[in-house]
Amino acid sequence: MNVFVLNCGSSSVKFQIINTDLDMFETDSDRRVAKGLIERVGKDDAIVNLEAEGQEPVKSVEPIHDHREAILRIKKWMEDPGTKIEGIHSWDDIHAIGHRVVHGGEKFTKSVKIDKEVLAQIEECADLAPLHNPANLKGIYACYEIFGDKIPQVAVFDTAFHSTMPEEAYLYAIPMEYYEKYRIRRYGFHGTSHRYVAYRYRKLVGKPREEVNVITLHLGNGCSACAIKNGQSINTTMGMTPLEGLIMGTRSGDIDAAIVEYMFNKGIGSVADIFNILNKKSGMLGISGLSNDMRDIEKAAAEGQHRAQLALKMFALRVKKYIGAYMAEMNGTDAIIFTAGIGENSVLIRKMICEGLENLGIELDEKLNKQAVRGKCMKISKETSKVAVYVIPTNEELLLARDTVRVVKDAPRMW
Ligand code: AMP
Numbered sequence: 001m002n003v004f005v006l007n008c009g010s011s012s013v014k015f016q017i018i019n020t021d022l023d024m025f026e027t028d029s030d031r032r033v034a035k036g037l038i039e040r041v042g043k044d045d046a047i048v049n050l051e052a053e054g055q056e057p058v059k060s061v062e063p064i065h066d067h068r069e070a071i072l073r074i075k076k077w078m079e080d081p082g083t084k085i086e087g088i089h090s091w092d093d094i095h096a097i098g099h100r101v102v103h104g105g106e107k108f109t110k111s112v113k114i115d116k117e118v119l120a121q122i123e124e125c126a127d128l129a130p131l132h133n134p135a136n137l138k139g140i141y142a143c144y145e146i147f148g149d150k151i152p153q154v155a156v157f158d159t160a161f162h163s164t165m166p167e168e169a170y171l172y173a174i175p176m177e178y179y180e181k182y183r184i185r186r187y188g189f190h191g192t193s194h195r196y197v198a199y200r201y202r203k204l205v206g207k208p209r210e211e212v213n214v215i216t217l218h219l220g221n222g223c224s225a226c227a228i229k230n231g232q233s234i235n236t237t238m239g240m241t242p243l244e245g246l247i248m249g250t251r252s253g254d255i256d257a258a259i260v261e262y263m264f265n266k267g268i269g270s271v272a273d274i275f276n277i278l279n280k281k282s283g284m285l286g287i288s289g290l291s292n293d294m295r296d297i298e299k300a301a302a303e304g305q306h307r308a309q310l311a312l313k314m315f316a317l318r319v320k321k322y323i324g325a326y327m328a329e330m331n332g333t334d335a336i337i338f339t340a341g342i343g344e345n346s347v348l349i350r351k352m353i354c355e356g357l358e359n360l361g362i363e364l365d366e367k368l369n370k371q372a373v374r375g376k377c378m379k380i381s382k383e384t385s386k387v388a389v390y391v392i393p394t395n396e397e398l399l400l401a402r403d404t405v406r407v408v409k410d411a412p413r414m415w
Contacts, residue, residue, distance in 0.1 A: 001095040001408075002033070002088060003401040004151075006071075008099075008139030010131070013038045013070040017094070018401035019087060022411055025402060032397070033086045034078075038070045046070070050077045052085040067135075068142040075146070097143050097153045098404030100192070100396070101136045103129035104157030106183060110413060111160065111403040114140060114153040122155060128183070129241065131279075154404040161191030164232040172239075186244070188236035190218045194226040195233075196399045197339045197392040202231075204377060204390075213334045215326045217319060218394065219349065220340030221249040221292065225319065227326035227333075235329060237322055243279060246322065247315045249292030252282035254318075287311040294342045294349065316352035323353070327360060335388040336362065344374050344393050354389060361386030 001021050007014040014037045020030030036050040046064035051057035058077060064070050077083055079090045087093060099114070105125040112118055119140065126133040143153055162170075170186045171179060178184045194216045202212050209231035216226045223246040227235040237245025237253075247253045255278070263274045277286075285292040288311040290300055300308035327333050342349055347370050354364035363385035372378045372391040381389035406413055 001405055002093055003404045004094045004097045005397045005400045005404070006097060006099050006139050006143070007397075008067055008135050010135040011039065011041045011043075013041055013067055013074075013139065015074060016397045016401070017085065017088065018398060020398075020401050020405055022405060022409060030398065030401065033088065036074060036077075038064060038073065040064075041067060041070050048073060050074065050083075052083055055084055058083075066142070067138040068145055071139070071142050071146060091147070091151075094151060096404045096408045097147075097151055098400040099136060099140055099143075099153060099155050100158070100400060101140075101155045102132035102158045102189065103187065104155075104159045104163075105187070106163070106185075108155070108157045109160055109163035111154055111156040111407050113407050114155050118155065128187070152408045154407045156192060156400045156403045158189045158191050159187040161195040162188030162226070162233045162236050165234060165236070169235040184240060186236075186239040188224070188226070188233065189238045189242045190222065190224045190226075190236075191233070192396040192399050193218045193339060193394040194224075194228065194236070196396060197337050197394055198228050198231070199399075200377060200392045201335060201337055201390060204392075213330060213332075214337055215323055215330075215333050215335075216337045216339065217323075217343055217353075218340045219246075219319070219338065219342035219346075222251070223248045223253075223319075223340075223342070225322045225326065227330055229330045235326060243275075245318075247287075247311075247318045248283045249294075250280045250283045250285045252278045252286070284311050284315065287314060294346055298346065298348055312349070312352060316349065316355075319353045320357065323357065323362075324360070332361070333387055335390055337390045337392050339392050339394040344372075344391055347372070350380070350389075350391070362389065364389055 003018050003020060005016045005018055016032050017034040018030060018032050024030040032053060034052045039047045041064050044063040045061050048060045048062060049057055064073060075091055078088060101122060103125045105128055107121050122137060197216050198212055198214060201214055202209055212228060212231045214228050218224050222242055224236055224238045226233050243251050245253050260274050268274060284297055288297050288308045290296055290308060297308045297311050301312050338350055350369055354362055363382040365380055365382045368380040372380055375393050377392045379388055379390050
């Protein structure tokens with residue numbers, strides 16, 4: 001099957017086309033045949049970047065007014081005789097669409113085929129993720145408008161993997177009525193990524209899913225850690241929204257909630273302004289005053305800039321804190337898995353996080369840590385290390401495509 005995997009942001013449309021099927025999962029023979037990104041959707045100078053595997057990318061700047069136009073632009077490119085995508089000549093060669101949906105609330109504990117009822121339920125969850133779900137929905141509606149019911153559409157939720165968290169992990173210690181009335185609780189995000197790397201680890205070490213006990217660290221522009229016990233998420237650092245937990249590119253992660261009132265009373269801005277600061281101007285950017293990109297911060301730190309050095313220390317300390325917490329919660333862990341942009345690339349961050357954890361049984365092999373290259377699974381701990389440390393590249397799109405196939409074919413899910 002050719003699956004069109006779609007990830008719509010408020011002003012962006014990101015996609016991959018993945019050739020995959022049930023019999024290809026075990027052998028990992030599924031492959032991406034095209035990918036692309038349209039940015040600045042809604043503007044006259046949208047940036048279009050479309051690439052068939054093995055071909056030169058098509059790049060242009062042109063007016064694209066909404067998500068529907070963006071998808072039609074991709075369709076036009078696909079059907080252009082000059083575009084050579086393996087196995088694809090027109091939209092008729094696309095067999096299913098898989099949508100990334102950020103928030104599935106309490107309703108969605110796994111990926112589902114989208115119909116009118118599911119759409120209404122995703123709409124309801126939009127309230128919980130006003131920055132994300134409405135954008136994801138735009139993509140779904142656009143596909144409905146263009147293709148009708150001809151192509152099955154599947155929703156894959158970032159929150160679903162964490163639906164196994166027990167009450168004591170997902171509830172906030174606020175009056176219970178607010179959970180009961182408004183579903184205020186922790187949901188967790190990056191579920192597709194945590195689930196994917198745990199699945200890769202399971203294959204690597206040849207364990208049944210029920211015996212997977214690991215801590216996964218998704219460290220990218222957004223960051224979260226997940227405690228996976230007996231193959232299930234039992235805790236994760238993001239909460240009701242992606243703001244909670246680790247320090248991220250521009251998000252503060254955990255702070256004392258009373259700071260919001262204090263900032264408001266100081267006249268810093270409205271509640272919305274303050275949350276904008278916490279989401280978009282804090283984290284590594286806020287501490288370093290330089291950038292949200294770890295590469296820039298590492299460079300500045302190496303040049304001796306104090307705030308960049310401080311940002312690195314704060315980032316590593318927060319991750320350490322959660323490793324300790326989750327090891328306590330799980331009575332130890334078999335492995336710690338680094339993934340995403342920072343986790344897969346930053347030798348320094350991996351070193352800073354693992355440093356001084358020898359008494360917890362975590363011994364990083366510095367040489368192996370330096371040898372880890374993006375795109376490859378690698379064990380980077382010493383032979384003597386009680387807890388194994390891995391770098392495992394994430395591939396959320398692949399998991400989205402595989403889930404889409406399973407849902408369309410009514411097959412059991414892979415994790
Ligand atoms: P992601 O959200 O997974 O795409 O991760 C993006 C982030 O990864 C960037 O903002 C950088 O902070 C980080 N990153 C990418 N490459 C490197 C690298 N070579 N060293 C350190 N950080 C990196």
